[in-house]
Amino acid sequence: MDIPSTLKSLIESGRFTEGEVNLISKLLEKKQAENKDVVIHFVAGDTTSYPRVDRLVVLAPDWPGVLEGCTSCIHRLGLNLQYVKAGSFSWNDTQLAVFFLDIEIKNEEEAALFDQSRAAMFRTLEFLAIGGKAKRDLLFEGMVKLQFFEATLNELYKILGKNMPPEIREEVALFFHSRSEAYIRERKVKDLARLILTNYEFIKKVRETGFPQVKVEHIGTTREKLTGISIAAFDRDLSMQDVLSSIAEVVPDYTIRYEKKFITDDGIAVYRLELAGFLEIDKLKQSIYQALLKKRLRYIKSLGVRRHIEYYVRVVLPQLIKEYRQSKIPQIFITPTLASREEISFKLIVVEAKGNKSFSKLLERIDSKPGFMVVNSEPPRPLMDTQYFTIEVQADLRVIPIIEKVYETLHAVLSEVFGKFRDFDEGVRKRDMARINALRKEFPAFWEIAREFYYSMDDFYRLEVAEDELRELIKLGVEIYKRMQKERKELVTEVHHSDNATILAIGTLRPLPATLYTKLDRYKPIINQTTIGDVHYYLIKLSSNNKPLSEDEVDEIVRWVQPH
Secondary structure, X not given: OOOOHHHHHHHHOOOOOHXXXXXXXXXXXXXXXXXOOOEEEEEOOOOOOOOEEEEEEEEEEOOOOHHHHHHHHHHOOOOEEEEEEEEEEEEOOEEEEEEEEEEEEOOHHHHHHHHHHHHHHHHHHHHHHHOOHHHHHHHOOOHHHHHHHHXXXXXXXXXXXXXXXXXXXXHHHHHHHOOOHHHHHOOOHHHHHHHHHHHHHHHHHHHHHOXXXXXXXEEEOOOOEEEEEEEEEEHHHOOHHHHHHHHHHHOOOOOEEEEEEEEOOOOEEEEEEEEEOOOOHHHHHHHHHHHHHHHHHHHHHHHOHHHHHHHHHHHHHHHHHHHHHHHOOOEEEEEEEEEOOOEEEEEEEEEEEOOOOHHHHHHHHHHHOOOEEEXXXXXXXXXXXXXXXXXXXXXXXXXXXXXXXXXXXXXXXXHHHHOOOEEOHHHHHHHHHHHHHHHHHHOOOOHHHHHHHHHHOOHHHHHHOOHHHHHHXXXXXXXXXXXXXXXXXXXXXXXXXXXXXEEEEEEEOOOOOOHHHHHOHHHOOEEEEEEEOOEEEEEEXXXXXXXXXXXXXXXXXXXXXXXX
């Protein structure tokens, strides 16, 4: 390998000897051959006498704080650095840093400590030296966090082995940066490692299957006994209010000791709750699963299941066909249609290659699973080079009491029949996140409320609606929310007219009667409904011959919804 000219300049400047530059060149060869971000070279000093000097050479990306990251790992062990030499150079359009760190080993005790800790320290060095904001912040937050960070990283290596995914290492840094020193001090390293691993595995499962994940466990801290709850689901499906209400159904007087939520770039929300005391695990888990389905089902209930299914076949099907023709991968859209304590029902819409024989095989495999039953199906219908079919599946929760197993079994059956398939929901989520980020900037003070209104909208409507109309809908929702909080009337309304439609926003302490939907039919209504606290909110788009409603028509609708 040719030594870069910038590396030769290290000799010319007198900062490094020729022997040191030759070693750096060998480390560059190793970096390239093994495709590593960080390369560490260790040279033991004279082991026959003390004090001795061991040398570490670290080659890593150059970033502000990289030297502090390397030296802090050594100082944490109580060892002294006798000499430090650092340099920076450009190689293959990348700025690299190299450090020669001479470590003084005073006696056999320090030698034994270094020998015992060296492998774990090297792993931490490799991780911290790569850089990143969370790691930089962690370095300057104190040695206690760094100590627990290293111990937790080591524990994860014990669990997962040398092939630990890089994503988990990143998760460790973010986890420690986002939690207080007191939180970390009070918990066992094994519990911290398990929690990080749960977050990683839950995100992966939600991303792969589309199904929510819930874990309830008992944990002990240095101060008290707690019940820990970890939840992961698509952000649109996770209502904090529903989760807390579901906990109250099991434990009316619960006390929250810790609460945290974050959302990934592709729209997966992870929620962690820790409650005082050892609470009943199975009942809590089942109640939370039920809550996760509630939000998804509200829109369905407001329209009626039959109309909802017709809508999806009309609107979803063209999108599924388009995606299949582009990818040649079977497309499956899964939506719940009913959830109770006894059963869950799903609607499946499948688009695949014309002539495939998967329909009968899928029916057979679903019916063969205990607690599962096909309640309705429509056989494949050809459409040019594709075919599509629909199946309604019912799962009996008296036979399968753990809802998680329902999701896992359904996904396993689909994988068995189709092999590789694509959950169409993935594309919807990605487009969701782009709009969500825009709304976050638009409504910073009422972001959580804006989010509730956004996710109350039907999946395809909120993605197809024009930006201006979406903004106006959310704006009206936020305004009606503020009015209800201030005025606390039984019902308040806001109206907005556009060129071709009228938007009616309603806040009410009582749900609107089901007969309203029939009365509004002639205005081609699009109804978005959500509940925040004890108030029911409706955002209703109406049009008459592709024009906004007259004042008389609006007044008549407002009279319909007034409490009697």
